[in-house]
Each structure stands twice: as C-alpha cells, then as structure tokens.
Amino acid sequence: MTNNGSTGLGILAGAAIGAVLGILFAPDKGSATRQRIADEAELQKQRLASSASDLRDRVASTVSTERHNLEDRVESLVTDASYKAEDVITTLEAKLKDLKAQNKKLQKS
Structure with missing residues (x-):
C-alpha cells in the first residue's frame, strides 16, 4: 500500500510540475500566466483534498x-x-x- 501511495503521489507531483512548466513557457501575459498558475494550484488543492477525504473514509471503514x-x-x-x-x-x-x-474405603479399612 505504501508503494501505491508513493506512486500516486509521484504522478500527482509530476502532473502539477508539468502543468506549471507548461503555463510558464506558454506565450502569454504575466498576469494571465499568474492567474493560470493560481487556478491550477486551486484545482490541485481540491484534487488533493478529495483524495485525502477518500483515503480517510477508506481507512475509517477498514478500521471499523x-x-x-x-x-x-x-x-x-x-x-x-x-x-x-x-x-x-x-x-x-x-x-x-x-x-x-x-x-472412605481407606478410612473403613
């Protein structure tokens, strides 16, 4: 299970880094690039929160x-x-x- 978690975390980190690098090297204004980075960061934050919530629910179910x-x-x-x-x-x-x-037998004898 630890190996699967590490693999999943590596894939998420790679996707986030790839998205940020893609945005940084895209020909666009700085303000638009910053907004895209902020949007992507928020999206990744939501995905991570969802994954953490799913993991918490699975662990709670298993413990129960x-x-x-x-x-x-x-x-x-x-x-x-x-x-x-x-x-x-x-x-x-x-x-x-x-x-x-x-x-009793011994006492009678």
Whole structure:
C-alpha cells in the first residue's frame, strides 16, 4: 500500500510540475500566466483534498470492519474458554468424587 501511495503521489507531483512548466513557457501575459498558475494550484488543492477525504473514509471503514472482526473473535474466544473451563470443572468434580470414595474405603479399612 505504501508503494501505491508513493506512486500516486509521484504522478500527482509530476502532473502539477508539468502543468506549471507548461503555463510558464506558454506565450502569454504575466498576469494571465499568474492567474493560470493560481487556478491550477486551486484545482490541485481540491484534487488533493478529495483524495485525502477518500483515503480517510477508506481507512475509517477498514478500521471499523476490523474492530468488529476483532470483537467477534474475542467473543468467540471467551465463549470457547468458558466451555473449556466448564469441562475442566466437571472433570475435576468427577475426580474429587472418586477420591472421596477411595478415601472412605481407606478410612473403613
């Protein structure tokens, strides 16, 4: 993902530089050139803001989805642990009952 972001940023920077150089070398008045540069800068600013907004929305969506997945996994683990703990308790109670029976036999002897 980092590589895609760097590539996209490089393309945007290249396009902006190309647009500015094209305007600077165009045969036009200085005031018109400055206005074109300002217009192009505003356009690039809007594109960047839109890209940042899209990225923010995608990240928020991914974080939300992963949070729900994590909550589901934790709930599943807790449920499994509860069932296993119940099995262990049942087994220990059965062993304790057997030990008590053996102890009674030994005390009678």
